[in-house]
Amino acid sequence: MRIVIPVEEKSMGSNVSEIFGRTPYFLIYDKENKKEEFIENTASNSRGGAGIKAAQIVVDNKGDVLLTPQCGRNATDVIKGAEIKIYKTESRSVKENIEKFNTGTLLPLDNIHSGFHGHGEK
Amino acid sequence: MKQLLILSGKGGTGKTTIASSFIKLSSAKAFADCDVDAPNLHLVMEDFSTPKISDYYGLDKAYINQDKCVKCGLCxxxxxxxxxxxxxxxxxxxxxxxxxxxxxxxxxxxxxELRPVIAGELKLYDDKKIFSTAQLKMGNGNSGLLVTEVKKQMKTAIGETEIAIIDGSPGIGCPVIASISGVDMVLIVVEPSISGINDMKRIINTAGNFGTKIAICVNKYDTNIEKSNEIKDFADKYDIKFIGNIPFDIEAVKAINSGKSIVDIDCKAREAIEDVYKKTINMLIK
Amino acid sequence: MKIAVLSGKGGTGKTLLSVNLASVADNAEYIDCDVEEPNGYLFFKPENIEIEKVNVKIPEVNQELCNGCRKCVDFCKYNALAYINEKLVIFDDICHSCSGCTLFCPQNALTEKEKNIGEIQRGISNGINITTGIMNTGEASGTSIIKNILKEDFNKKDITIIDSPPGSACIVMETIKDVDYCILVAEPTLFGVHNLNMVHELVNLFGKSYGVVLNKDFDGKNPAEDFCLDNNIKILGRIPFDSELGKINSEGIIAARENEKYKKIFSNILQRVIKEVEQGEAIINS
Known part of the structure; x- marks a missing residue:
């Protein structure tokens, strides 16, 4: 299973990036082989549509799950379209979030968002 | 770092006035102005030396090399x-x-070929406090990238700190989404008018997508009490925290025009803003 | 005679002035180009409304012809396309309608279809023609709506008042291109001056004749007035700071229709502007 996380630096000691679309890097962590790989997020400099392009990168790198503090609507559409599951990170530390994901304590991101939808009827 | 974002939808609701008061009241050391079409917060920031300036490149623009052009007109x-x-x-x-x-x-x-074009400049005031902002050149629209750069610049300069206060972009588009991205709480400043209420609803829609904490305050509430009540009812109905009313106060306008902040003078708006500030910060750090 | 009303930021009283100027003119037309937040119709409540939909072209994919080469995904500067699970996905609200993907698809798998981005409403209120551009929420740009509104011939009426979008971005340039005169509305605050300065640069860049109306004018220091005096800018008139006027306006009522006192203020401003335009023409014709 390949776990993808937006990160601030290219190291396992890094923090999770607060933003998805414009994160500088992605960590791709292979759960079974315990191998890590860092890739540049070429979407980070986009003037618009950064979330979509970043999501495409996650898809192209064959992620199975995405751990992120938040994810915009368009990016979510891409990620879910590729049947990648999204979980909400809890703390800043990358390592902690991987452990929590492994023990099944991270919550799916959509559970947190629902309940806000429909507010302020357009 | 807990980040507070102040938003308003349409302009003129007093968002910057409130942001600048918060800055005075707060011991926070990190601030950003993402309202880059019309950045104003620096006007009330005292004790700052000259900012560090760096170029911001917007959308690339087409450039025609006349030596190569064969005038076919396809472009x-x-x-x-x-x-x-x-x-x-x-x-x-x-x-x-x-x-x-x-x-x-x-x-x-x-x-x-498409060439990068300077669309504006990023400004960083780096003294005892950090203040990050930008100024666009005329005819260039704001973008999510620029807003992200302004926030990133603030974060890089301050490192770890307790609280950061960010003045958001107007409207509802990409810059607003970029403003909301990564913050812990959004305070919406609403003006009691038909258009003010319209805009408030649109922002709640956008912020709701991010699962961010939301609070509402009404500025100049006494200019239209019925509309103010309507806003409060709306907040209650949708279980959004209503955090307070700020009265219109001519003394406050005079203070700002003489280069002071509302909290520098004794007036009724000051008390209300202090109350809104306390409640906002409590909600932010909880 | 086409007159555009501008302001550096929202909430300065641009709509208040536009609506009331159109109301006091004898034979007028009011056009709301503030397509993101059109509010003028809330005041005029026009009748006999005819609606014209405004569409742009966006791509549509034939998945059977698409072979997944991704040329379009790589080409799109706005990241409006993604290729997921062997399917091309198009994000309509990000698309800028440049047609590049359709033009360059090697398989001809993309075609264009019409997408509605807003509408133009035309109606009448007390003999005044009212045109309103309305952009759907969440669309990237309303420029094409404004282009559609302004391509019409507006010389049927003596006076055309154009309520333009706030700020100084491209969309404002589109609005003022063909007008005879620009009125800049300014608030008497420090913030107001900063924004006034930006619109002032814009109208200069386009070589337009212009003057300033000071809104919320009251005794005391008025930084906007100082700015005009320092820069030799004509002050066309003043709208007093007046809580009654504010209340009337926040209810969506046209002050000049309600009360002789306000009618006089706006009539005087309009007469002054007409004089300015005629004098300008006289200079050009002599």
């Missing part, structure tokens, strides 16, 4: 933005060009 014919005109030569209208790249791709002799 003009295919430009959907009417950005290419013919006088003696084919020329690109800088303001109309949206950098889509169709002309570059379609040109049979490679005479056109």
């Amino acid at each position: 003009m014919e295919n430009c959907r933005f009417d950005a290419i005109g013919l006088r003696d030569n084919y020329e690109v209208d800088y303001f109309e060009c949206e950098g889509c790249g169709v002309c570059e791709e379609i040109c049979p002799v490679d005479a056109i």
